[in-house]
Structures are given as C-alpha cells and as structure tokens.
Amino acid sequence: MKRLCLQNKNSELFTLTYGALVTQLCKDYENDEEVNKQLDKMGYNIGVRLIEDFLARSSIGRCQDFRETADVIAKVAFKMYLGITPSVTNWSPAGDEFSLILENNPLVDFVELPDNHSTLVYSSLLCGVLRGALEMVQMAVDVRFAQDTLRGDSVTEIRMKFIKRIEENLPAGDE
Amino acid sequence: MTVHNLYIFDRNGSCLYYNEWNRKKQAGISKDEEFKLMYGMLFSIRSFVSKMSPLDMYPSQARPVSACLPVCLSACLCLSACLCLPPCQSVVLSSLSVLRKEGFMSFQTSKYRLHYYETPSGLRFVMNTDLSVPNARETLQHIYSSLYVEYIVKNPVCVLGQSLDSELFSSRLDSFIRGLPFYSPRAA
Numbered sequence: 001m002k003r004l005c006l007q008n009k010n011s012e013l014f015t016l017t018y019g020a021l022v023t024q025l026c027k028d029y030e031n032d033e034e035v036n037k038q039l040d041k042m043g044y045n046i047g048v049r050l051i052e053d054f055l056a057r058s059s060i061g062r063c064q065d066f067r068e069t070a071d072v073i074a075k076v077a078f079k080m081y082l083g084i085t086p087s088v089t090n091w092s093p094a095g096d097e098f099s100l101i102l103e104n105n106p107l108v109d110f111v112e113l114p115d116n117h118s119t120l121v122y123s124s125l126l127c128g129v130l131r132g133a134l135e136m137v138q139m140a141v142d143v144r145f146a147q148d149t150l151r152g153d154s155v156t157e158i159r160m161k162f163i164k165r166i167e168e169n170l171p172a173g174d175e
Numbered sequence: 176m177t178v179h180n181l182y183i184f185d186r187n188g189s190c191l192y193y194n195e196w197n198r199k200k201q202a203g204i205s206k207d208e209e210f211k212l213m214y215g216m217l218f219s220i221r222s223f224v225s226k227m228s229p230l231d232m233y234p235s236q237a238r239p240v241s242a243c244l245p246v247c248l249s250a251c252l253c254l255s256a257c258l259c260l261p262p263c264q265s266v267v268l269s270s271l272s273v274l275r276k277e278g279f280m281s282f283q284t285s286k287y288r289l290h291y292y293e294t295p296s297g298l299r300f301v302m303n304t305d306l307s308v309p310n311a312r313e314t315l316q317h318i319y320s321s322l323y324v325e326y327i328v329k330n331p332v333c334v335l336g337q338s339l340d341s342e343l344f345s346s347r348l349d350s351f352i353r354g355l356p357f358y359s360p361r362a363a
Contacts, residue, residue, distance in 0.1 A: 048335065049328045049329070049335070052298075052324050053324050053329070055294050055296055056319055056324040057320070059316075062295045137297075168218075
C-alpha cells in the first residue's frame with residue numbers, strides 16, 4: 001500500500017526502480033540466496049564506478065585511517081547518494097569493525113517482505129556498493145547486514161569489517 | 176604557452192589514454208616503453224619524495240596554503256634531455272589545503288614542467304606543459320571530474336582499466352585542452 005511520501009520525486013522513482021529490480025531477480029532466480037548474491041554483485045559493479053563520481057564531487061582526499069573512512073562514508077557518501085546520515089557506532093576494540101545504524105532506509109520505503117522470502121536481504125546492493133567502492137581505494141572490507149527493519153528489527157544495521165589494505169603493485173618490470 | 180601532452184594511467188600502471196598537442200621531440204623509444212618508463216619513474220618519485228621529506232607529510236592541523244618545500248630532484252631528472260636545473264629550483268612538494276596529504280605534484284626542467292595528479296582511486300594524470308604554467312592541478316582535477324567521470328565512468332559500455340576508446344571523451348578532452356587559457360600553439 002502506497003503511503004504519502006514527503007521526499008522528492010527522484011527518490012520515489014529510485015525506490016520503486018529498486019523494488020522492481022529485486023522483484024524481477026526473485027522471479028528469475030527463485031532462490032533468496034542467489035538473489036542476495038546477484039544484488040551484491042550488481043552493487044559491487046556500481047561501487048567501483050560510484051567511487052570515482054564520489055571522489056570527483058566531494059574532492060575528499062585519502063583517509064588516514066578506518067575511523068576517518070567510517071565518518072566519510074556516513075556523513076558524506078550516504079548523505080550525497082541516499083540523503084540520509086547513518087550513525088557510526090559499535091567499534092570493535094581493535095578499531096577494525098564498526099556499525100552503520102540507519103534510522104530509515106530509502107530503499108525499503110513501501111516495502112514489506114512476504115513470508116516466503118524470509119532469507120532475502122533486500123538491500124544487499126548496498127553491501128556490494130560499499131565493498132566495490134572501498135576496494136578501489138585500496139581497502140578490502142567485509143560488509144553485511146546485522147539488522148534489517150524488513151525482518152522485524154527496530155533499525156537497519158550494516159556491519160563493516162576491515163580485512164586488509166590492498167597494496168599498490170608495480171607493473172611487471174623488464175628483465 | 177602550451178600543453179605538450181597528457182597521459183592517464185590507472186592504478187595498475189596501464190596507460191589508459193595518451194595524446195599530444197605540441198610535442199616537438201619524441202623519446203626515441205616505443206610508446207609502450209615510454210608509458211612504462213613514465214609510470215615507473217612517477218612511482219619511484221612518489222615514494223622518494225615521501226621518504227626524503229624533511230617535514231611530516233601528514234599534518235594533523237591545517238597548513239598555510241602556499242608552504243613550499245624545495246626538494247632536490249636533479250638526480251631524478253636524468254630522464255630529461257634538457258639541462259638539469261640547479262637543485263634548489265625543483266619545487267615539487269607543497270602542502271596545499273587543510274588536512275590533505277599531497278606528495279609529489281610537479282617537476283620542472285629548463286624547458287618544460289611535468290604536472291601530476293593522482294586520485295585516491297589510483298588514477299594518475301600526467302601533463303607536460305611549458306614553463307609558463309605554474310600549476311595545472313585544477314586543470315587535471317577538472318579533466319578527472321568533468322571529463323573522465325562523466326564520459327568514461329558513467330558510460331556502462333566503457334570498461335574501466337582498459338584503454339579509453341570513447342570518441343566523445345577524446346573529442347571533449349581535445350576541445351577542453353585547446354580551450355585552456357595557457358594553450359596556444361606556437362607558429363611552427
């Protein structure tokens with residue numbers, strides 16, 4: 001059931017487009033795990049390009065550490081592309097893992113998950129986007145949804161873990 | 176006043192794009208070798224500059240805009256066939272804006288200046304101009320944000336990491352370069 005939307009028309013179209021995409025994937029693959037994987041893959045392909053647009057528009061330079069990265073993701077990137085500012089919390093003691101808490105997730109406006117899709121991670125695309133984008137700036141990360149409002153949780157929580165720094169490689173030299 | 180040529184490298188060292196406008200002398204080696212040489216040298220200069228910097232390259236507070244640190248580069252200029260400048264004339268590194276670490280930005284010889292701009296995503300833009308251009312950083316940033324991102328990244332048909340073969344990109348870049356205030360080919 002459509003509810004009154006106070007955001008501008010662009011975000012409505014975006015939400016509906018995403019919904020149509022997920023619905024089609026569900027029809028094509030008939031298996032929630034496979035759909036999650038496809039969404040993640042698409043997200044990855046988006047992320048590796050989105051990072052360039054982000055760097056060009058925000059003129060942000062390299063982050064010094066993972067904490068700065070987390071802040072930039074939450075306060076600049078999410079704001080720029082989704083119009084929301086998640087909070088950064090739950091840092092692990094080693095400082096290599098944190099959570100992004102989204103009070104509202106624009107992707108899931110108007111959405112209810114039917115019972116037969118209980119393992120579908122609807123916003124998997126976001127995980128792929130974050131993973132792909134960070135890989136292009138030399139960071140290998142693992143991104144997953146720890147909580148999801150569509151599955152009954154009170155907030156949406158994205159957990160991001162730093163795996164390793166991807167080193168620059170020198171091109172193969174001459175003999 | 177002129178632009179000689181432009182190289183675009185990706186983070187793996189492949190030359191994605193090269194074009195020249197007023198290049199009077201070739202390097203005498205094949206284009207592939209030239210690209211490898213250029214990339215390899217820049218890679219070495221960047222790590223050299225950061226290693227030998229007498230100041231902390233990662234300031235935790237803002238620095239004044241035009242603080243410049245002269246670094247002797249005459250050893251690294253052996254590439255250039257032109258006369259090497261006396262050491263103190265190679266100004267290569269300056270901390271520009273707040274909280275940014277810039278590293279290597281340009282080198283000059285008695286005939287030309289090489290400008291370098293690298294994005295955090297590993298894309299490297301290299302432009303050789305004559306000496307009348309003190310700083311082409313904004314130009315290179317513009318090429319990145321308004322040309323590369325718009326015509327290559329946002330084009331799903333263009334595969335990233337491969338040679339850029341978008342006609343639109345080439346022609347827009349060409350018009351942009353020719354439209355630069357410091358571009359005006361000398362009469363032959």
